[in-house]
Amino acid sequence: MALVGMMGVAAKVGQVKLIDLAAIDHEEKSAADIINSVCEELGFDYASYATMNPVKGDVQGYANYPDEWKIHYGSQGFHHFDPTLYKSALSIAPVDWARFDQDEKFNSVFRDAHDFGITSRGLTVPVRGPYGECGLLNVTRDCSDAEWEKLKKNVMGDLQLAAVQAHDTVMQSGLLSKALYLPALSTREKEILQWVAVGKSQQDIGDILSISHRTVEVHMRSGREKLGALTTPQAIGRAIGLGIIAPG
Amino acid sequence: MIIVIDGINQHKFSDVLDEMFKLRARVFGDRLGWEVNIKDGRERDMFDDLNPTHVVSIDDDGEVVGCMRLLQTTGPHMLADVFNSILDGEPPLRSTQVWEATRFCVDTKKLGRGRGKNSVSYVTSEVMIGSFEYAKTAGVLDSIAVIDPVMNRVLQRSGNAPYDYLGTAKPMGKVVAMAAMMDCSEERISGIREYAGIEHDVFLTDEQAVARFARSNTAKPANSNHQPLTGLESYFVEQMHSARTKHEVEAVLKLIEALSDRFTPEQKFALLSTPRAFAHEA
Secondary structure, eight states: OOEEEOTTOOOOOSOOOSSOOTTSOSSOOOHHHHHHHHHHHHTOSEEEEEEEOTTTOOEEEEEOSOHHHHHHHHHTTGGGTOHHHHTGGGOSSOEEGGGGTTOHHHHHHHHHHHHTTOOSOEEEEEEEOTTSOEEEEEEEOOOOHHHHHHHHHHHHHHHHHHHHHHHHHHHHTSSSHHHHSOOOOOHHHHHHHHHHHTTOOHHHHHHHHTSOHHHHHHHHHHHHHHTTOSSHHHHHHHHHHTTSSOOO | OEEEEOTTTGGGGHHHHHHHHHHHIIIIIIISOOOOOEETTEEOOGGGGSOOEEEEEEOTTSOEEEEEEEEESSSOOHHHHTSGGGGTTOOOOOOTTEEEEEEEEEOTTTSBSSSSTTBHHHHHHHHHHHHHHHHHHTTOOEEEEEEOHHHHHHHHHTTOOOSEEEEEEEEETTEEEEEEEEEOOHHHHHHHHHHHTOOSOOBOOHHHHHHHHHHHOSOOOTTTTOOOOOHHHHHHHHHHHHOOSHHHHHHHHHHHHHTGGGSOHHHHHHHHTTTGGGGGGO
């Protein structure tokens, strides 16, 4: 896995929803702009957006943490196990990091974070996409319990909007869409494409899987369509490129 | 009381979830006749594998008496992928501030009429309060619930009428399904609370929930819920009681095995352990 920084990469955003981005009055907004505005408008110290690439397992995103912390985080490999990413992705609701206070992994990340002046008081807003991918907006603020509860109550709706906006911005930017908007192929479709990739004919594949060649053809057609391919060789190429099947 | 089970704490509640899947099988499969997949007496579908949140009601005996399943509408959910005919060809809603509620049910066998604590009405309200408060805290403004006309009437009668419906009601197998819209607002929540007379915090902490569920979790004898026996069950119980030799017992067991598709796994297990299990019915 790799931690891929995308700071400064301009990305298109379709339309601005509710979070007040009026301060940024140019047309193109990047996820970096969105997380900066989350801090400015909603009163957080730091914010970050991350998404897991389901094909390679890379963690990609934007953060406005101090550079030293970003470097340390990456070099320590925290993105391999940070529960604010992996566990929060399992929730449909925003996850207050207080839920992780007994979590050894969380504590090992945030003991270090403390040395960089970053608080363990934070929360993650998970946003699920249509293909099962998940975007995560993380925010932190060093403050009292009372202040934190009040802040959460006031800004949770805005954070939901910022989260989906950041997610869509990254998805629509074209940077990740190829890898993340992975076509949902059935086991049968993948299986058949894999056999084609190793050089088997439709008839052979039918014999191997004990199904009729007509069934093989139907699955192949569906697989081609899902991959947006006109021909079988093109579908094989795309499926390999997306990591859905292995090269023959 | 309500326990919120999500992808993060579900490892603590596998037994509660198992009971919940059994409740769903009894309600949606047996009672309502929905076209659902029931395996080993449990109703589960692909959406249960996507880490939804389950809002589960556990009564004072520690038994699961109600539940509801919540999913984000930005990701895969039933209206987009299964109930899309309700939407009359329109694309589904997609918003981080709208959640979808499905598989909403209560245990009408265990719960009674009236408005008391062990009534259908009370538990329905409790599940609704739990899910709306959970959603509201998450910054969610509205929920869209896939329900049938019976549940729709229950909601209308309990200070919780949907404010609108998406698309049109559509027959789904033997029943009609509709997509009801409800706001997750303070007004609605206090309306339900007032109707049900629920003033307290409805949520259990994980620890409280584990302790409460443990009350019901002690080993029970077969057929402990004293369900009336079906004709076929009574026949087998009779046969077992009248069997005099080992050979005769084996013959009855074989017949039970041969007809096992006529029973739920629980029924079959109980029958196979006759006569012990049915001592009280003998």
